[in-house]
Amino acid sequence: MTKINKAACVGGGVIGGAWAARFLLSGIDVNMFDPHPEAERIVGEVIANAERAYAMLTMAPLPPRGKLSFVKSIEEAVQGADWIQESVPERVDLKRGVLTQIDAAADPKALIGSSTSGILPTDLQRDMKHPERLFVAHPYNPVYLLPLAELVGGEKTSPAVLEDAKAKLATIGMKGVILKKEIEAFVGDRLLEAVWREGLWLIKDDICDTETLDDVIRYSFGMRWAQMGMFETYRIAGGEAGMRHFIAQFGPCLSWPWTKLTDVVDLDDELTDKIANQSDSQSGAYGIRELERIRDENLVGIMHALKGANGGKGWGSGKLLAEFEAHLWANAQKPEAKIGAEPIRLLDTKVNPSWVDYNGHMTEFRYNQCFADSADALLRLIGVDMDYVAAGHSYYTVEAHNQWLDEAKLGDALYVKAQVLPCDGKKLHTFMWLYRASDDALLATCEHLMLHVASKEGKVLPPLPAVKDKLQQLIDAHACLPLPANAGRVVGQRK
Template identity: 50%
Template sequence: MRDVKTIGLVGGGVIGAGWAARFLLNGYDVTVFDPDPEVERKLKTVLANAKRAQAKLTPGVALPEGSLTIAASAVEAVKGADFVQESLPEREDLKRRVLAQIDAALPADAVIASSTSGLLPTNLQADMAHPERLVVGHPFNPVYLLPLVEVCGGAKTAPEVVRDTAAFYGTLGMHPLVVRTEIDGFIADRLLEALWREALWLVEDGVATTEEIDDAIRYGAGLRWSFMGTFLIYRLAGGEPGMRHFLSQFGPALKLPWTKLVAPELTDELTDRVSAQSDDQARGISIRELERLRDDCLVSVLSALAEQDYAAGAVVKAHRAALAGRGRTDGEAAPLALYRTQVAPDWIDYNGHMTESRYLHAFGEATDALLAHIGVDDHYLASGGSFYTVETHIMHLGEAHEGDGLAVATQLLGSDGKKLHLFHTLTRTKDDVTIATAEQMLLHVDTNAKRAAPAPAAITDRLMPIVAAHAALPRPVSAGRHVGAPRG
């Protein structure tokens, strides 16, 4: 698989737009084709939601956004692309025809991934001259937030394409699940379809409404599924003896005629009933409002799981760390660009500006990013070493509003291995205007002995070359300024 820098997207609907947002926010240039005349507007709407969610999910580690280009055809969209993601409607004839066109327009070493939710890759690659580079990469909505992507090859897919595609998705902050056996619907959708069929029967038979069914999931099993899934939950239900006891106790119930795994006929009457109940359930809230609510709830769940370093949260935590480490060079003779973020809605005060405490928040995050950069990680903290901030002086020079991008550049003014003197500059990225500065003094501490102590070589070996390189930089005019001093 070639080194990926540019992405070609064919299909810009819900899934294609979600892919565009995930790729763009990971710094890739993206070209999209979709016959919808409003595709650009819709893409930008989804991207705005994605940026809003990512600012909350991965605060302080936003990468420079890639460029978005709208193409006039599928062939134009993939021209020069290193990786192609096809997200056309679930029609095998359409996908086969377009995949063959894409295949003919690309170098043989560019991978083509299909977002199909259930069509077999063996069938999709049947008309391609290079079927070995076709792989399924089936994501879940919203693609820019949910980590899962099912990766499955067809009969002629090269094993290394499956392996490399899974690895590439991993760099995007996703959890690639390799489906080893080609099967209709893959894994996740087969499980979802079983639940969906039973839910439709409950509505058809008048047992429950769409809202009552959703309540049964979101107030119960759905909360557990977000971190343990089905089998591990049932293992716990078996008590100390575990799964074997659970199966012996509840297994006989599987023979009872509780469920209907064959879907009911989707008659006009059932369609009308489901649609009307769904309208009632939405209570007049628009699709876009529901999307933002969904995103906020997902961010909250994923962030909580990230604190536990478990399930999908472990993927988020690892991706945050990976983003924080991209594009940096130790000893670079320029202020370190270690922290980028976006002004979130809850950062705004009664004047409509970013509230005062969030300036300190941004500078604190930038300091943490610097410490991580020189090796002060979880392992180091657990060993008993840390830096404590003992003094901070902030100058407020400008305003920021909701949605504004922010970046902090950090200059090291000096260090003797125990003290660390920093100067941060906070810039509004849309116009490169400096809106605040902060000068900080940190002290290295032995947390076991509860006293200041020199940092060990593992830290100073990374710290001191940066200090030496920054010694050649002009000293900030405001460095050393006391409160109330004239602004020069």
Template identity: 50%
Template sequence: MNHMIKESKKLAVIGTGVIGNGWIARFLAKGHDVVAFDPAPGAEERTREMLKKAWPSLEQTGLADGASTERLTFVDTLEEAVVDAYLIQENVPERLELKQNVLASIDQYANPNALIGSSTSGIMPTTLQEGLKHPERVFVAHPFNPVYLLPLVELVAGQAKDAKVMDEARTFYESIEMKPLVIQKEIEGHVADRLMEALWREALHLVNDGIATTEEVDAAIIYGAGLRWAQMGPFLTFHLAGGDQGMRHMLEQFGPALKLPWTKLVAPELTDDLKEKVISGCETHAGETTISELEQKRNEFLVKLLDLVEDYWPESKSLIKN
């Protein structure tokens, strides 16, 4: 991997929960200065503790020249954080009114040329742009946990689209070794979350109906589809399922089965009984392993897996070009 950056930039992170802290770790690892703001008590302490846990994995994947956790500064106001930042990454909770209010403040105090990315997992960018003075510079930049290791980021422009802003955003996220998926049409939930949500709904049905336990559902993905998807994704996987004629034969042979009611699609009611099945199943599956230990194992696995994916997937920067 190439761990060099052309120039260090000042980046602002607003909201330092799991996703915000993930952005901080990635930005720092790629050699940038980060200014963070979060009014929650103990926010800075939690961030710095998270960085201690994440940094060994980042050292394994490779740090940029000058990368350091000392280049993180917490400030007392949103204005201080964004006033001269090149890019502002917003990560406040997924409540529309809160996000719109925070983005309005960012829009007010940020440099007019600053890029503003929202880490929203479901809200459309046009909705986020409402009432802003410079709506064209606000876009969705939705990552995946852990942000400091997983490279996918979904970039979505709103109706107030500026092609130069989106090109610059794509270039920036590429520079921090992410794989921008530039989505051409906005939709609630974007692309990756809609796919994961469909699988999650079906998994809940399988547990709710007593067909499989949480551990068995996980095993079905880990040792089956998940191994293939890490390399190819669903379409190329099915392309191979069609033999020498590929997808053409696959659709001819298995296409009619799509009409069969195999899957539920609509989520089951989240009853107390279903909640208990899911919670107790996960706790039993995890056993004595703590969340912190699971995170460490996950990070070690992802570091190795990312190298393997790079070996077998053609080198590319962004996944979709305008």
């Protein structure tokens, strides 16, 4: 699959910084240019939130994080980049000038996307020497979590460029949707503007306040839209007769004077103060970064729920997340077996903010996750990868015994070592130790037993020869090691 090798972000802030985070966490080096005096702080805070969100979002192995370099010019930023994302303020003259500079300095084959929320790409590409590679890549905030980008070409944009952009976005977990024609504000912002306009009238006319309006959205159709959008939702509302029945039943309502979509509310000082005061009462107890983190946690939860929907096949953004995780697993670095008469190091990780409780200590679940991730690493080491599983073979955990010996705290670097105990391959018996890297303190242990299962036969069988051979090498190498002192313990048994 085509991929992005190096990215450039021209313009930081919330959108540009979030694009940079999406690229970096996909293992892509990023050059960032933004003349704002606090650009590095703002972008750094956005990236920190993104890392926190990704730690909650997926257990798939992310590639090594890309390198972020702040540079002093557009020309320096675009050097070597094959995807350049412009995210400067929404002024046609400013964007056109910046994009023309990018075009002059970048590799002629590099793709150039604009984060504009509504400016026509034809207007942006007017002065470019290579206008065929300029397109709108309109994302949604936060870019590192919300996976959609509207891809819109101008009069001189090559259709092949849009298809290439769509394919490249898929490798960083995004869904590019190509619009058939360019239109001001594209699709998403046109829909949002219509809802926003009606909402302003409802506040102005004292029908409700901002909190009530938000409650109406988030407790009702907002939940439906999150997983089915508008038309599929309305198809269900039409019952067995489908969309035709829905239109026949509710279509006449469009001529009723329900809304004020054709009237523009006057956002005068009085209405602005009214909205701002209500918004302060609604959300003012939270700082902006705290609100962003709460938003990210909510979005992660929705995507996780949708990933398990449809009988485990996934739905909507959850299905896209599952596909992105499959891509991450397929491209994860394959570990090399270092077989010797000593426990093998399987995992290096750290305690991130989503792993701790109100005391700042790592939760029991995350101890278990460290051991589960280590078991997965061991399986990959002996050849039990996604292809092996797809072919109908896998190891299933049937028993485990954990001991929690010491606390892990926020920011601690951790590692896990494992010893393979005597077993026959059908059974994979291991003992694992979790350590804190700073002082090698032992934090927890896990004795773990898995069985090799062939799904086609529906029973426990020996692993396939290639896996069996690699596993046997480990079994033989560890046979000379003494049995761990706590192996075979039961709950409550004295040491």
